[in-house]
Each structure stands twice: as structure tokens, then as C-alpha cells.
Amino acid sequence: MGRLLLGLVLGCGAIFIGCGGRRQQGLREETAYMVQRIDSFTSKMQRLPEDLSELGYQLDESGPLYYERIDSVSYRIWYSQSLGESAVWDSRTRRWQD
Numbered sequence: 001m002g003r004l005l006l007g008l009v010l011g012c013g014a015i016f017i018g019c020g021g022r023r024q025q026g027l028r029e030e031t032a033y034m035v036q037r038i039d040s041f042t043s044k045m046q047r048l049p050e051d052l053s054e055l056g057y058q059l060d061e062s063g064p065l066y067y068e069r070i071d072s073v074s075y076r077i078w079y080s081q082s083l084g085e086s087a088v089w090d091s092r093t094r095r096w097q098d
Contacts, residue, residue, distance in 0.1 A: 024081065024087070027064060027065065027079045027087070028087075028096075030065060031065060031077050031079070031089050034052075034055070034057075034065065034067070034077060035077070035089065035091075037055045038055065038067075038075065038091075041054065041055060047072065048069050048072065048073065048074075048075055049067075049069070050069065051067065051069075052067050063079060063080065064079050064080070065077055065078075065079050066078050066079065070091075070092075073091075074090075074091050074092050075091045076088055076089060076090050076091065077089045
């Protein structure tokens, strides 16, 4: 009985971790697409979008992705990884800051 319970706990943990990895991968792919759209918008309009509605996104405070214009040439996109932890993509470095 103890081994069965341990197996169930470990199996559920592996599924949970695997789902989290797929979620993160999906959010990073969506961020890459969003960055391409922001870059295209900036090339065409010679400015950053004020918010994502200018790119056709529905603004939703519940996310999962968030955009912040830092100044006239810089922005960041982020999403929550867990309570109090975010993955942040910064346009100044063009890298993730986990």
C-alpha cells in the first residue's frame, strides 16, 4: 500500500511538472510572436505601442502575458511562473531574466 501511494504521488508530481514546462514553453513562444509584432509595429510607426491593444490584443488584467513600455524605445514582457516569481523578457538586452 505504501509503495502504491508513493508511486501515485511521484506520478502526479511528474505530470504537474511536465504541464508547467509545457505552459512555460507556450508562453515563451507567444512572447516571441509578440516581440515580432512589436518590432514590426515599431518599424512601421516609428514608436512603441502604448499598449497591446494597438497590436490587436484584447487587454486583460488576468494575463497571462503582460507588456510594459519602459520609455520611448524600451519595453518588457513578463508572465508569472509561480507566486511572486516572474519570467521577464527585456527589449534592452533582448534576453530573458528568469
